[in-house]
Structure formats: structure tokens, C-alpha cells
Amino acid sequence: MTETEKQKQEQAALLEEGRLLFAKECVFVAGAATLEMLPDLPLNEIAFAGRSNVGKSSLINALTNRNTLARTSNTPGRTQQLNFFELGGRLYLVDLPGHGYAKVSKSKVEAWTRLVNTYLRGRPKLRRVCLLVDSRHGLKDSDREIMSMLDTAAVSYQIILTKVDKSSKSELKSVIEITEKELAKRPAAHPNVFLTSSHKGIGIEELRAEIASLAE
Template structure:
């Protein structure tokens, strides 16, 4: 069966306000985790952000929360080497996962945090949704397919968030969307909606806030 994977639209007023209030509330860095036994208690819903190194995860989290330096952003691929937990009120964790794919780090270090990433995605019972960030300039690559397949096998619902849309020419936009939609057809865990964002321009931020608020 073919799934359309439409773009998320601007949320209705009530949903937009729920998202605004959630992210206007207290959001704090809780801890960085380097091993599964360091995870905080599974006592609330959590959503995570995954993506290739330098896909814009930290920048997106900062845009969502309206805090410039809550998550550490870097131009160096692979800087985030921990699972970083942020508490959003009393009912939600936001989780910034280590980037996958290319990283400027020793091979053994990369292997360690990639194993941690896979263990988390496969074994966290309170994980409600994984937001997989895809740089809109590049679309879905083979290294993304590996994570999407892992999410399928782990029965973790994931939703694709296209980042850096402001850096894509209008002539290329439809081509990239078609490539992403085609790639998602073979992934049963894919949520049937794509969120197109630009952290710099604010595009899609209200929609993503509203989506997360429905789970919190």
C-alpha cells in the first residue's frame, strides 16, 4: 500500500498554543548518558532526535525551546557523543542522540557511541517517537536507511523532520520530497507525515512543538 507522506501543516490555534506553552515552560539539561545503565528512570514519555552527524539536531532543539545554547551545537560532525537528556516539565524528556555516520573521532570512540545509540533505540520502553532529522539538501542516504531499519525492527514509530529547508532552492524542493517519500514507503514504522523545518527561519517549529505536545 502506498502512503502519501504529506507535509505537516501549520497547527490549529489550540494545538499551536499547547505547543507554545510546553516549550515556554521549564526545560533543563538533565544529564549526559554514556551507557544504558546511566539512563534516568523510565517514569515519563520521551521523544528523541536522531540524525546524521551535523544534520542539525542541537540547533533544532534550541529552536524548539527558544533557548540559544540549551543543546550544544557544533560545526564539527560527531561532537555529540552522549545521549543528552532534557526535562520538559514533569511529563516529558527530550533526548538528543549522538549523530550517526561520519564523525571526526577515533574509530573505537565512534563504535562505542553508535552501539549506545542502537541499544537505546531498541530498548527504551517509554520512547514514544523518534524524530529522524534529514538534511533537506541531501535527502535520505544509505546511512539513514540503517537507522530507519533499526527503528522498524524495534517497533519504534519515527517521523522524518527535514532540516535546513532554507538552504534548498525552490526548484530542488519537490525532487527531495519525492526522494524522501519514496524511501519511506518501505519502512512500516514511519509516521505518515513529514515535517519540513528551518531552524534559522522558524519554518515548521510551531508544527513540531504541537506534535510533541500531543504526546506530553
């Protein structure tokens, strides 16, 4: 077997592991709108963060092959609490409130921010944060604030570019290059950027495999 054939075989095995994990039952187990409500859970966690309306709920639904597991909305700021989903008894997926914009009071936004920050900094079972970024717009200051906080807390995170089907090849190439260049300077950032489209199914299998590698 050549080295190339061996790599292809290993990649196929990883994709199959991801498929099998995400084919299992995924159920809502807890929602936390306050610090006191944060649950003490036994399994590893993968959190999904991103600006409001970046497509977090759509991506979670695409990964789990469900249409309504995570609520989707055209109204930014719909997710107003941390939502925990158990996947096949091996992992928790955590949908975080969107940052950067919400049509609510300033005090409520500040309360959400404290809740998310506390969760990200003090969660021993949190294996990785998937930070979703709209491929049409690239990193924004609100994303960089989250990244700096994760760097300081030494929490591993990975940039997931969403809606890549809506960008041209040249635009996407530029965004990838700029993003990877910035990530190279950040200590807790995973070097590889994932390209996804929930609508077209782009990158979903590969992201499932990546997440499966972090499960119990």
C-alpha cells in the same frame, strides 16, 4: 461553523498547546556515555537523531526558545553522549549522538553505536524518534540503517527535513517526493515529513504541536 473553520480552530488549538508546552522550563537532567549510565525516567521521551552536523542541537534550541540548551558546533561528532532534557514536567527530549561521521577512533564510534542502538530498542517510554535529514542531501545510507533498526524494533519515527531555507522550491519538492515514497515502504515510519529551518523558524510551531500531542 463550516468544516474548514472547524479544522482551522482545531489546528490553532494544537499550535497553542505546543506553544504553552515549549514555553515551560526545559532543563538538562542526565547524560549517558555508557549503557550503565542510561537513566530510568518516568515520563514519555522524544528522541532526536540524525547525521553529524544535520542541525539537531540547533533544532532543539529553536523548539525550546533557548540558545544554549543543546550545544551547537561546526565540528561533526560534537555530541558524544545521549543528553536528556526535561520539558515542563511532561516530557523528555533526548539528543542522540550524530551518526555517519565523527572525528574519533573507530572503537569509540562503535561504542556510541551500541549505546544508541540499545537505547532505541529497549526504551518503553520512547514515543517517537525525530530523524533529522538535511533537505539539501536527502536520505543517506546511514539514515536508512537507523530506519531499518527502528522498523525492526517497531519504534515510531518521523523524518524532519532541516535547513529547508537553503534549498530551492524545485529541489525541496523533489526531496520530499523521494523521501515520502521511501517512507511508504517502511512499517514504523510516520507518513508525514516535517519541513524545518531553525534559522528562519520554519515549521517550528507545527513541530512543537506534534511533540506536545505525545506528552504525558
